[in-house]
Amino acid sequence: MLASRIVIDLSPLRSSPGFRLVFAARVVSLFGISLTTVGVPWQVFEMTRSSLQVSIAAAVVGTTTFAGTLAGGVIADRFDRRTVILLSRGGATLVFTALAVNALLPTPQLWLIYVLVGINGATAVSQSALMAVTPAIVPRDQLAAAGALVALSTQIGAVVGPSVAGLLIAGPGLAVNFGLCALGSLITSTLLFFLPSLPPQGAPTARPLQSIAEGATFVAKHPVVRGVLLIDVAAMVFALPYVLFPQLAIEVFEAGPQAAGLLYTAPAVGAMVAALTSGWTSHVHHSGRVLVVAVLLYGAAIAGVGFAGSLPLALAFLAVAGACDMVSEVLRRALLAHCTPDHLQGRVSSVWLAQATVGPSAGGVEAGVASRLLGPGPAIAAGGAICVVATAALAATLAALRRVSLRADEWAAHPPEPAGVPERSPLEPEAEIEGAVDAPVEGALAGADTERASDHDDPGRR
Structure with a gap:
């Protein structure tokens, strides 16, 4: 039926108790994190009245997250991923608690905010481990569906979180906002505690730096993976205007924290609608081309935000x-x-996550400087336009990305049928997970030197 090809595919949730745990944990975690996404920029801007200072805070997070994700890729391919995830989430809980305490001080300390968000960025060591989980606990033919559900989990929290943050900041205050974030992190850790042990199979014997280099080399040589990440950079560096939202709310729309919360919420609303109607992504033939078109339209919409003369129009574009x-x-x-x-899932995930952190951080600094020179509206419009031009130029040179399809085996690095990974879930005590530890694969790089892929990972992601 047409509806079944449009509505989001729930097969991974039905078939994998472990994936259900990860999904639930992400919803709770990202709701809490979205409170901080509004709270920290608002607090910094309120204290300094400078979007550049907000962008500096974003750069601090980006720097430490970059280091954390690169290290996390190696760690995820060497140690039990469940342990890595739990330790990292525990550290994040302490950071959010400290942010709440700082907000309670008669004079909150700006330097302490920078230190705490920097430490929180370093807890990104768990992101690669969590991202590497999904390919191991769901069947290969459900990867697009699992990706849509993981993305949906992000938006469920992101839709509600920023608006709630705006209300909390305007009402009980920043301390309560950060306190709820700490509570969300604690609940996340509790849910993930019930995952089974997730040691990587065939952990690499190379030194850590050599392991990182192996992952980076794969990314650089694989034409599709390289293209996917380059296209992502174009959007992240030039067209992520989030650091300007507090200034946009106050100076352009003459509103308060509630309006800033709506600006942060609007992209999540659109993303949730797209996720709920993402069933078609599993059936599309030209996956790479659709990816390129989506990024082009994204850049155009961001440019529209810069030209919007009213809050409702800006929210629609977002x-x-x-x-x-x-x-x-x-x-x-x-x-x-x-x-x-x-066997490279953890490290490739870490490269993606690292660039997904550095890109927005660099883009945040660029947006802050551009806003200072041009004002927030023109800065956002210019960033969106540059994103469109850069994406079009990259797509013209990335033939492999234009040809790749999830429905073809030409670029597939894994056999289609996963083996089982037994695990128990508190949501289904007697159930066993049908996992996906893949069989050995040789020749991971098409057209490049073949490399042995007989060692494999296990589960997850952000």
């Missing part, structure tokens, strides 16, 4: 941008999992 971003994320995630050998 919702469209969020929907396009969701489509690109679903396909990006699925293509990376489709093309990457299992």
